[in-house]
Amino acid sequence: MDIADIVIREYVEVDAGKRLGKVRAIFERENPKGIVVTEDGEYAGVIGERQLVQSHIEDNTKASALMKSAPRIDRYEDIREVARVLVEGGVKIAPVYEGEKLYGVITEDAILDAVIENLDALTVEQIYTEDIVTIDDDDRVGRAINRLREHGISRLPVVDDGNLVGVVTTHDIVDFVVRDQDRQGKRDRAGDIDRMLDLPVYDLMSSPVVTATPGETVQTAVERMLAENIAGLIVTPEDDDSEILGVVTKTDVLRALTFTEEEQMDVQITNIGLLDTITREEITNAITEVADKYSRMQVHHAHVRFHEHKEKLRGTPLIQAQIRLRTSHGQLAGSGEGYGAEHAFHVALDKLERNVLELKGVNADEKYQGQLLRKLGEL
Known part of the structure; x- marks a missing residue:
């Protein structure tokens, strides 16, 4: 199966020097699925939908500061190879070309939507990640940020005496910062950041946690992720949703598509x-x-x-x-x-x-x- 029929044509193309404030305005007005960044008329990188909306980088910053490098993909490329490209590039969106013409973009969600009916052949147990990093609910947000950066991950299960009580993600942290500054208006930025870093994790975490069990099909797990608009689920035993077995993410599913x-x-x-x-x-x-x-x-x-x-x-x-x-x-x-x-x-x-x-x-x-x-x- 190739990606010819699942390429998304609604995308915004901006110059690398364009200010993020103007990029956000275009994005909100046109509501595309992604942004392609060019430099001197040549493709330079991409900015994902959630990445732009939830980023707290200043509006006068150039678009190049937020873009990520993603390889060009041919419109008729096999869907498994595209999944591999997204995973290996660490991106959720990539530009799609037909010959030398930029045709559209392909996203992680578009691939999952296209293959979801075939994912009933896999179980969560076959693809989830067992080695996980957690954080206590009374730990400070600053420590959570350090763990996310140190391990290069986007989510941390939150525990209280070893029991799962919530989950905190990079997006939760950015959302909190944006909401707080919108509410308070312009103040001392350094003071705001120090105050946020000193907050306990339970002030930001999401609870109850959206979970999956090892015996569930990957199809069911992906349907839940798409319905909840989240990128991953905490894996727990069927009879105990307080014990953490691991994490399953959309990236794990894309990776499974490349198994041979x-x-x-x-x-x-x-x-x-x-x-x-x-x-x-x-x-x-x-x-x-x-x-x-x-x-x-x-x-x-x-x-x-x-x-x-x-x-x-x-x-x-x-x-x-x-x-x-x-x-x-x-x-x-x-x-x-x-x-x-x-x-x-x-x-x-x-x-x-x-x-x-x-x-x-x-x-x-x-x-x-x-x-x-x-x-x-x-x-």
């Missing part, structure tokens, strides 16, 4: 633009080498996610790498940080292998026994 049944392991990379001295092929080979060391463990899918921190060393950014495997023995993960994507990836890969070593029921192939025994001795 080929013999070669499917590896997906998010924020692939951060790769510096390492290639996709080298990443795939390294993960395959680790997976091949263990008998009775089949790797169905591998996801590698890179996140850039502001810190740099001699111009090289500090990168966080996360590797997640979906295997016949469940999910396995490893994460690490380093200066540059290659360093970060190998730190995460080493952590992943150590986690595999601790997994019961998975044995190393004989030719790797000596190497692994030495690794175990280092633990």
